[in-house]
Amino acid sequence: MDSDFMIARLLLLFSVLVSLYYYHQKHPVNFALLGLFTVSLSLTIGVSCAFTRGELVLEALILTATVTLGLTAYTYWASRKGYDFNFLGLVLFVVVITLIMWSLIQAFFPASKLSLSIYGGIATVIFSAYIVYDTNNLIKRFSYDEYIWASVSLYLDILNLFLSILNILRAQC
Structure with a gap:
């Protein structure tokens, strides 16, 4: 279950990053993708920090x-x-x-x-x-x-x- 969640997060992160690269100059879409990228990356960083003092x-x-x-x-x-x-x-x-x-x-x-x-x-x-x-x-x-x-x-x-x-x-x- 945990490895499936981790793989899903990484797939989301990379798909959003690729989309962000493609749409980085398309105005309303780039802000939405930047927000989604930030949220998906924060999930990964948050898990790393959750197991640290x-x-x-x-x-x-x-x-x-x-x-x-x-x-x-x-x-x-x-x-x-x-x-x-x-x-x-x-x-x-x-x-x-x-x-x-x-x-x-x-x-x-x-x-x-x-x-x-x-x-x-x-x-x-x-x-x-x-x-x-x-x-x-x-x-x-x-x-x-x-x-x-x-x-x-x-x-x-x-x-x-x-x-x-x-x-x-x-x-x-």
Whole structure:
């Protein structure tokens, strides 16, 4: 029953994400799909947080908010000074593919707490860099009509950063 519910949530999440990509510039539909995407993703994140001590979730939330605000302010300042972070795109893509492969290996061969801490630390650095990259894209590359897809990119970066920090904190306990 639980695995059926999890599979249904993931199918809903991916189908809404694909629909959102297709309709991201169609005005009333994109807002509805963004809301549905947010709700379906919150179910997944909520289940993850439900099995974690509240203090750890609060600490991860505070750390995520601090890092996100700091990196956003830095990226805004750096873009005003003429810095460009588009070079991070290919590097981050390759590193995320490696991170996904590592997580698949951990699914079949469970890892120790030290390995989970290392995984969480590397993922934290990667998704922090993704916040810088996507904020830079939001400032310089995305047009006014692409704000929905830009917000989805940043939303996923922040949620993945939160989950990475939560993994580190879980492995410490």
